Amino acid sequence: MAPPVGKRVKGIQIFRPFIYGTTARPFDDKTNPKPAGVPDDHTHSWTVFVKGIDDVDITYWLRRVQFKLHESIPNHVRMIDGEKGRSFAISETGWGEFEIAIKLYYVPDSGEKPQTLYHHLRLHPYGRTDEEKETMRLNGGEVISWTYEEQIFNEPYEAFYDILTQGALPSPSSGAAAANNKPGSKGGKGGGGKSKEKDGGKQQGGGQQQPQRSEGGVLERSAMIPLTNRPGQPFSRETEQVEIKKLKDALVKVEDLMRKTTEELTKKEKRLKDLRADAA
Ligand code: SLL
Numbered sequence: 001m002a003p004p005v006g007k008r009v010k011g012i013q014i015f016r017p018f019i020y021g022t023t024a025r026p027f028d029d030k031t032n033p034k035p036a037g038v039p040d041d042h043t044h045s046w047t048v049f050v051k052g053i054d055d056v057d058i059t060y061w062l063r064r065v066q067f068k069l070h071e072s073i074p075n076h077v078r079m080i081d082g083e084k085g086r087s088f089a090i091s092e093t094g095w096g097e098f099e100i101a102i103k104l105y106y107v108p109d110s111g112e113k114p115q116t117l118y119h120h121l122r123l124h125p126y127g128r129t130d131e132e133k134e135t136m137r138l139n140g141g142e143v144i145s146w147t148y149e150e151q152i153f154n155e156p157y158e159a160f161y162d163i164l165t166q167g168a169l170p171s172p173s174s175g176a177a178a179a180n181n182k183p184g185s186k187g188g189k190g191g192g193g194k195s196k197e198k199d200g201g202k203q204q205g206g207g208q209q210q211p212q213r214s215e216g217g218v219l220e221r222s223a224m225i226p227l228t229n230r231p232g233q234p235f236s237r238e239t240e241q242v243e244i245k246k247l248k249d250a251l252v253k254v255e256d257l258m259r260k261t262t263e264e265l266t267k268k269e270k271r272l273k274d275l276r277a278d279a280a
Contacts, residue, residue, distance in 0.1 A: 004111045008155040014164050015153070015223050016061055017053045019235060020102055021146035022046055024123045027093075031141060034093075042093040044123045044143075048100050049089035053148075053225050054216035054233055057084055060163055061107055061151065068101035070094075097121050109160040110153065119147065148235045150223075166221060 024046035027034040032045060050065050052058040059082035067090050069076040080088045100119045106112040122145040125136045135144075156164060211219050216226040216233055226236040 004109050004157045004159060006158050008157055009161045010155055012156065012161065013152060013154050014156055014161070015150045016058065016164070017148065017150050017223060017225055017235070018050060018058055018062075019053060019146055019148055020048075020050045020117060021119055021144070022048045022100070022121045023146075024121070024143040025141055026123075028141075038093050041095050043095050045091065045093045046121060046123065047089055047091045048102070048119065048121065049087055050102060050104070051087055051089075053235060054214040054218040055087075056214045056218055056220050058082075059084055059107075060166075060221060061110065061153075062088070062104060063107045064088075064105040066101075066103040066105070068103070070096070070098040072096075094123075097123050104151075107160070107163070109157065109163055111157055111160070112153070117149070120145070146234070164221065 024044045025032045026044050027038075027042070034042070048067055048069075050058075050062070062082055064079060064081045065088040067078045067080070069078065069090070069092065073092060073094065078090050080086075080090070082088065098121055100121055102117045102119055103114050104117065105114045122143055125139075125143050126132045127136050153160070153164065211221075213219055216230055218224045218226055225240075226233060228238045229236045
């Protein structure tokens with residue numbers, strides 16, 4: 001593919017959050033009956049997907065996704081083309097876990113080469129710790145293995161920059177300008193303007209879009225993530241704070257352990273010295 005013509009927007013880095021992963025559910029007569037024609041040895045139904053945070057559309061930067069499943073599965077390489085309103089997802093049934101290669105193809109204007117992610121299809125929940133057991137209970141039989149990721153576009157081509165930022169124009173109340181770009185980026189073409197941009201004056205390709213919020217409050221074509229969790233939407237600032245707290249608590253424990261170990265070491269060194277002195 002020919003690289004896009006035009007200049008890159010210097011000093012700008014744009015990121016877009018997304019989620020990929022699998023959701024699996026064991027067959028059982030009541031809540032997940034096995035459909036007719038599914039082989040006897042299949043124990044689970046599962047789905048692998050790539051999607052926007054809060055289910056916002058991501059097809060303006062992600063053009064298609066190739067899922068490479070285990071070779072035991074008929075037609076194991078599947079390509080899903082992006083279409084607004086349709087998710088990048090494959091649903092299957094099976095009996096075993098394996099690694100899925102997820103190849104992301106970007107829109108032509110991006111000039112980006114495809115990139116591959118790897119995800120382990122999980123059918124069996126861990127349930128090792130109390131926390132994991134609680135997660136299992138909350139998920140009500142579903143085995144959820146999802147990853148939050150951020151796609152970074154470094155110095156995007158100008159046309160692509162416009163595509164990325166269209167529709168996520170800052171409105172006085174939204175704060176989208178701040179959320180849109182990484183710190184240090186300048187509010188240049190397409191991103192920083194206000195009323196002028198609304199006229200579509202600088203935008204390419206017409207079709208000016210109004211900013212739209214997803215159900216969870218995230219602005220389309222932005223880098224926002226929700227403030228709080230909702231069912232089925234675990235990635236939020238709230239989750240981030242919980243994770244940060246866990247890390248801080250763990251750090252305190254490690255430091256405590258280090259202090260104790262150092263004390264013991266000092267004691268032992270002293271004892272060794274005393275013994276040596278006695279022996280001499
Ligand atoms: C394992 N290394 O041994 C893995 C392989 C393969 C899973 C797991 C087949 C589904 C189908 C299926 O579930 N394969 O026949 O359509 O655990």
